[in-house]
Amino acid sequence: GAGVSQSPRYKVAKRGQDVALRCDPISGHVSLFWYQQALGQGPEFLTYFQNEAQLDKSGLPSDRFFAERPEGSVSTLKIQRTQQEDSAVYLCASSPVPYSGQPQHFGDGTRLSIL
Amino acid sequence: AQSVTQLGSHVSVSEGALVLLRCNYSSSVPPYLFWYVQYPNQGLQLLLKYTTGATLVKGINGFEAEFKKSETSFHLTKPSAHMSDAAEYFCAVSEESGGSYIPTFGRGTSLIVHP
Numbered sequence: 067g068a069g070v071s072q073s074p075r076y077k078v079a080k081r082g083q084d085v086a087l088r089c090d091p092i093s094g095h096v097s098l099f100w101y102q103q104a105l106g107q108g109p110e111f112l113t114y115f116q117n118e119a120q121l122d123k124s125g126l127p128s129d130r131f132f133a134e135r136p137e138g139s140v141s142t143l144k145i146q147r148t149q150q151e152d153s154a155v156y157l158c159a160s161s162p163v164p165y166s167g168q169p170q171h172f173g174d175g176t177r178l179s180i181l
Numbered sequence: 182a183q184s185v186t187q188l189g190s191h192v193s194v195s196e197g198a199l200v201l202l203r204c205n206y207s208s209s210v211p212p213y214l215f216w217y218v219q220y221p222n223q224g225l226q227l228l229l230k231y232t233t234g235a236t237l238v239k240g241i242n243g244f245e246a247e248f249k250k251s252e253t254s255f256h257l258t259k260p261s262a263h264m265s266d267a268a269e270y271f272c273a274v275s276e277e278s279g280g281s282y283i284p285t286f287g288r289g290t291s292l293i294v295h296p
Contacts, residue, residue, distance in 0.1 A: 070224070106190075108271050108286035109225070122281060157224055167213035167232065167275040167282040172224030 068092070070173035072158050078179045079148050087143045087176045089158030097165040100133055100143050101157040103175070109157055115141060116164050145178075153180045183208045183276045187287035195295050200244075200259040202290045204272030207253065214255045215273040215284070216246055225271060231255065242266070267294045 071090040079085050091098050096117055101109035102125075111125040117138035126133070130148075135141040145152055155177050159170035188203040206212060213232050217225035229240025236248040246257045255272060269291050275284040 106289070108185075108273075108288050110286075111283050114281075114283060122283060125283075159224075165282055167277070167284075169215060169227040169230055170225075170284075172217075172226070174222065174224045177222075 070158055070160055070171050072156075072173035072176050074176060075174065076177050076179075078181065080181050081148060081150060083148055084144065084146045085148055085178065087145075087156050087178070089141045089143070089160075089173060091139065091141070091158070091160030092162070092171055093139075095160035095162050095171070096138075097161040097163065097170075098135060098141050099159040099165075099170060100141070101159065102127075103155040103157055105154070112143070112156075114165065148178075148180045150180045153178055183212065183274045183278075183285050185272050185274050185285055185287035187270075187272050187290050189290055190288065191291045191293060193293040193295065194262045196264055197261050200257070200262045200266065200292065202257040202270050202272075202292065204246075204255045204257065204287060205253055206255060206272070206274045208274055208276045210276050213275040213282070213284075214246075214248060215275070216240065216244070216255075216257050217271045217273060217286075219269040219271065219289075221268075228257070228270075262292075262294050264294050264296065267292055 098115040100112040103109045114122040115135045130146045132144045155175040157175045158173045184207040216228040231248045272287040
């Protein structure tokens with residue numbers, strides 16, 4: 067597709083379950099970001115990949131959060147033993163070159179609800 | 182360290198009236214500045230960006246913003262609001278820190294347009 071694609075669009079899980087969120091960036095984009103957007107807030111940085119290398123994971127809130135991008139294209143954000151505070155929209159963004167302040171292309175997000 | 186403050190979580194205007202959304206930033210080095218728009222259940226779309234050069238930046242849909250270093254501001258304006266402008270607007274700042282340019286987003290301003 068032409069844009070960043072995220073799936074699923076909506077995910078409901080029970081507290082304690084594991085979830086996996088997928089991001090397909092624009093083809094050929096080198097940089098990939100994950101953000102967490104709580105209700106009524108702006109996006110908060112989680113992690114950044116340059117190709118398959120995870121260069122920054124300083125925003126991951128706990129060791130329950132794990133992200134990977136093994137072949138430098140599709141990325142998966144995994145949350146283990148989900149908690150209610152994990153409920154948020156998770157946004158993926160990509161840009162064509164190693165990130166140095168360029169605008170990002172965002173997907174429509176995955177809305178995660180933890181019951 | 183960089184930070185962004187968006188004054189006013191909600192701004193209400195009449196159709197045809199001036200739109201002014203305020204953004205102040207804190208940055209220790211010359212920053213890159215962005216405005217994004219988010220429609221319900223969608224990701225963020227770039228409206229405009231400031232990197233270097235001309236301080237008055239024109240974006241899509243008739244929006245523009247002016248970088249004022251002395252005031253550390255990057256307010257977004259549009260001369261005449263349209264109903265379709267109703268959305269959430271986010272200001273973001275990106276500065277270089279140790280080779281990284283991870284952006285910081287404001288909390289957002291919801292623009293309400295009355296007929």
